[in-house]
Every structure is written in structure tokens, then in C-alpha cells.
Amino acid sequence: MIEKELIAIRKKHTLSLQHLCTCKRKSVTATFWPSDKYTIPYLVGWNTSRPGKPLCDDENCAKQSKCNNTIHAEHKIIQDAAKHGIILSGGILTVSLSPCYDCVCDIIATGIRRVEWLEEYRITDHLHLLEEYGIECQMI
Ligand SMILES: [Zn+2]
Ligand SMILES: [Zn+2]
Secondary structure (H helix, E strand, O other), X not given: OOXXXXXXXXXXXXXXXXXXXXXXXXXXXXXXEOOXXXXXXXXXXXXXXXXXXXXXXXXXXXXXXXXXXXXXXXXXXXXXHHHHOOOOOOOEEEEEEOOOHHHHHHHHHHOOOEEEEEEOOOOOOOOHXXXXXXXXXXXX
């Protein structure tokens, strides 16, 4: 399969998770692929509340300057990998929205080889860090 088709598959799977997001502000989803040969994601993530905690509502999310109630989709993937002993190093992370500063720092620590996003968040001045650490980046 050619690269363009594989990217289209990763994009489609990432977008297919959007209905699972529970944050009132933005739906962000992510998928992890151990290599570019995969056509089914190995791990999936979406932004949602911490286990056992209430979902986003006006008080803890919508009326605040930023949502402090959710785990980001990328963090969910990194946490699941840690929990189940899955190696992220060398893999590909596909995200519906470009990662925030905290997620970028964690992505760098995992050794993920490539990060691709479908849409760019309004704050992008930390994204250069990914490339500084040799991580391939692409808006797809
Ligand atoms: Zn929220
Ligand atoms: Zn984040």
C-alpha cells in the first residue's frame, strides 16, 4: 500500500473516535501505530475525564478559562502503553489536533518516531521541539 493510502487510513480511524470525547470544549482523538505497515490502530485515545471522575460540565469545564477535567487523547495513549507495557518507541502517533506543550514533552520522552495531526491548534510555538528531537511531523 502506498504512503498516501496509509495516511488516509490513519486519518479515518482517528476521526472515527470523535463521538467518544466527553469534553465540552473540543473533541480530540489520537491513534497509535507501531509502524507504517499497520492498517488498524494499536492504541486509541480520546479526551475524557479521569477514571471515576465526573464528565465535563459547565462548572468544571465550559465556564472555566481552560478545561482541567480531561486527560488529553495523547496522554491517554501514553498512559495505556505504560499500564500494559507497550513500547511506543519508533511508532507513529496520529492526532486530530496538534499536541499541547505537555503532550509534546511526553511524546518526546516516549521515542515516538512520527507525529501527524489533522488540524492545527491556535498555539503552535512549542511544536518545533518535536523536530528538534528528530521526530518527523506532518499536518495530514
Ligand atoms: Zn472539558
Ligand atoms: Zn495535550
